[in-house]
Amino acid sequence: MPSIMQASHIEKYFGNKGNVTKALDDLSFDVEKGDFVGIMGPSGSGKTTLLNCISTIDTVTTGHITINSQDITKLKKKHLEKFRRDELGFIFQDFNLLDTLTAFENIALALTIQGEKPSEITSKVQATAEKLEITSVLNKFPYEMSGGQKQRVASARAIVTNPSLVLADEPTGALDSKSSRLLLESFEKLNQDLDTTILMVTHDAFTASYANRILFIKDGKIFNELVKGQDTRKAFFNRIMEVVTLLGGDADDVF
Numbered sequence: 001m002p003s004i005m006q007a008s009h010i011e012k013y014f015g016n017k018g019n020v021t022k023a024l025d026d027l028s029f030d031v032e033k034g035d036f037v038g039i040m041g042p043s044g045s046g047k048t049t050l051l052n053c054i055s056t057i058d059t060v061t062t063g064h065i066t067i068n069s070q071d072i073t074k075l076k077k078k079h080l081e082k083f084r085r086d087e088l089g090f091i092f093q094d095f096n097l098l099d100t101l102t103a104f105e106n107i108a109l110a111l112t113i114q115g116e117k118p119s120e121i122t123s124k125v126q127a128t129a130e131k132l133e134i135t136s137v138l139n140k141f142p143y144e145m146s147g148g149q150k151q152r153v154a155s156a157r158a159i160v161t162n163p164s165l166v167l168a169d170e171p172t173g174a175l176d177s178k179s180s181r182l183l184l185e186s187f188e189k190l191n192q193d194l195d196t197t198i199l200m201v202t203h204d205a206f207t208a209s210y211a212n213r214i215l216f217i218k219d220g221k222i223f224n225e226l227v228k229g230q231d232t233r234k235a236f237f238n239r240i241m242e243v244v245t246l247l248g249g250d251a252d253d254v255f
């Protein structure tokens with residue numbers, strides 16, 4: 001499997017002399033095409049910092065991050081916006097949909113900004129909506145949708161441009177358990193059917209159990225890695241819980 005993303009010896013410092021926080025500490029890992037990676041770790045362990053550096057919202061202090069063969073730590077500011085638009089898809093905890101646009105328009109906007117031909121836009125939005133089972137809400141505005149539907153629309157927006165990497169930050173954080181399950185089943189389907197590569201930060205062991213691999217981060221370093229392999233989701237959940245419990249928490253509050 002080709003590697004889609006490589007983090008190589010990345011370090012991130014915040015603050016200045018006398019008051020320095022090392023948020024990422026010599027962190028290295030690869031994400032292969034079609035991988036579904038979960039990132040877990042206690043509060044303050046560096047998860048958001050890592051995601052911000054990968055998403056080019058923040059910059060690393062040292063080290064390199066390569067996405068689709070481009071070293072993003074070397075990209076000039078003026079190229080970053082295009083890089084984000086073309087290579088990355090984002091899914092946030094609070095959906096980030098535009099309230100004045102319908103679901104269709106929210107998804108289509110990602111393609112319009114990319115300069116996609118109008119004739120292609122409708123068919124791409126429709127095809128993506130079918131995969132996420134949201135065709136019935138395409139004409140609705142965000143206030144007319146449930147949280148779960150909003151998050152599936154946000155997911156459609158993230159993948160409609162066919163990005164190299166989808167970055168999800170606590171995607172189930174604002175959802176009830178039934179909506180979470182539906183969303184995660186959609187992620188599973190996108191990952192299996194379309195080979196969508198997903199990197200997902202979560203504190204929730206149930207959410208994490210849908211990934212194929214979990215990286216546990218502590219004090220800015222990777223301290224454990226679990227691979228699902230041939231395990232069922234339930235067995236994988238139990239193994240994730242073992243690591244969480246080992247660190248002195250339950251499913252919900254340490255991570």
Ligand SMILES: Nc1ncnc2c1ncn2[C@@H]1O[C@H](COP(=O)(O)OP(=O)(O)OP(=O)(O)O)[C@@H](O)[C@H]1O
Pocket residue numbers: 014015021022023041042043044045046047048049050
């Ligand atoms: N802008 C900043 N300035 C100074 N320190 C920061 C900044 N952002 C993060 N930090 C510090 O870097 C470390 C990692 O923070 P980060 O937000 O990445 O953790 P996290 O794992 O995402 O935590 P949480 O689960 O609570 O969101 C923490 O010690 C935090 O206080």
